[in-house]
Amino acid sequence: MIAAPISAAIWLWEGLRRVDCLGGDRWDVLTFGAHHAHEVQKPKQITSFAWFALAMAVLALFAPRVICSASMLALAVGDPSAAFVGRRFGTTSLGRNNKTLEGCVGFFVAGFVVISLFATVLYKSVVSLSTLGLFSAAVSFAGAAAEVLSGSRWVDDNFAVPLFAGFAGWCVLHVMNATAVLVL
Known part of the structure; x- marks a missing residue:
């Protein structure tokens, strides 16, 4: 019950990052530095942090x-x-x-x-x-x-x-x- 909302929030941040409504430099603060620097510089690339959260939510649910x-x-x-x-x-x-x-x-x-x-x-x-x-x-x-x-x-x-x-x-x-x- 906890993993799914956390994963959803991370994917929401991922979507916002992709449309860059907060600016690239602010994503380090929002994700607590849980991404690679090259991922933030490529706004079209989904971060490893988001993929990990999705995998953990799938496992937690099933x-x-x-x-x-x-x-x-x-x-x-x-x-x-x-x-x-x-x-x-x-x-x-x-x-x-x-x-x-x-x-x-x-x-x-x-x-x-x-x-x-x-x-x-x-x-x-x-x-x-x-x-x-x-x-x-x-x-x-x-x-x-x-x-x-x-x-x-x-x-x-x-x-x-x-x-x-x-x-x-x-x-x-x-x-x-x-x-x-x-x-x-």
Whole structure:
């Protein structure tokens, strides 16, 4: 009930920014700096902040809490890790949008560690550790794959990563018959 109105407000700001009724410099204040500088300078480009808000609203409306949380963690931890590792150590180009194999591995490892810790702390009494490990691996792998495949001008990674990661996590929990986690 909270995610949908927040997402709607962010998309309203996005629409106002696109018609530039407040002037480009004021958008940094309105979005609390949650956008990239190059996005504000291109008024026709929808900001990553807006795409992230939409993905979180979709997940909040249709997915259980464990899926929403793990998907958000995948993006929040994996995306900056991929950028850091890819810029610092990346040499093997994946041929898309400056993505590297090293950055993709960085996304997966960081996401897997954080999601594993999150899932183990909250759900180890309900589901086996092997199921939680498989869940963490699926969410992290799907998030890393979505990061590599998105980023074009049609699909923003801040929209694709949470949705792909959430779907992968949901599939694993259903296949492993861990429905007890889905109702918590």
